[in-house]
Amino acid sequence: MRNILVAVLVLAAVAAVAGGCGTDSTAARAASALVATYCRAPEPARVLLRAQIAADTAPNTVRVECAADAL
Numbered sequence: 001m002r003n004i005l006v007a008v009l010v011l012a013a014v015a016a017v018a019g020g021c022g023t024d025s026t027a028a029r030a031a032s033a034l035v036a037t038y039c040r041a042p043e044p045a046r047v048l049l050r051a052q053i054a055a056d057t058a059p060n061t062v063r064v065e066c067a068a069d070a071l
Contacts, residue, residue: 039068
């Protein structure tokens with residue numbers, strides 16, 4: 001399950017960059033939905049997801065910052 005989420009997140013991010021990040025972009029909507037799902041996850045789950053994402057995307061990185069964490 002985690003590998004699927006990571007793969008979809010990475011592909012959506014790449015597609016958003018390659019195709020532009022307009023608000024009407026399918027890739028942008030998909031990335032937004034995935035990030036929202038990630039940010040709703042409890043912190044312990046996000047720690048595990050970050051580790052999995054780092055392993056799956058190495059040597060590259062993907063970073064997501066949740067607005068609620070900044071408060």
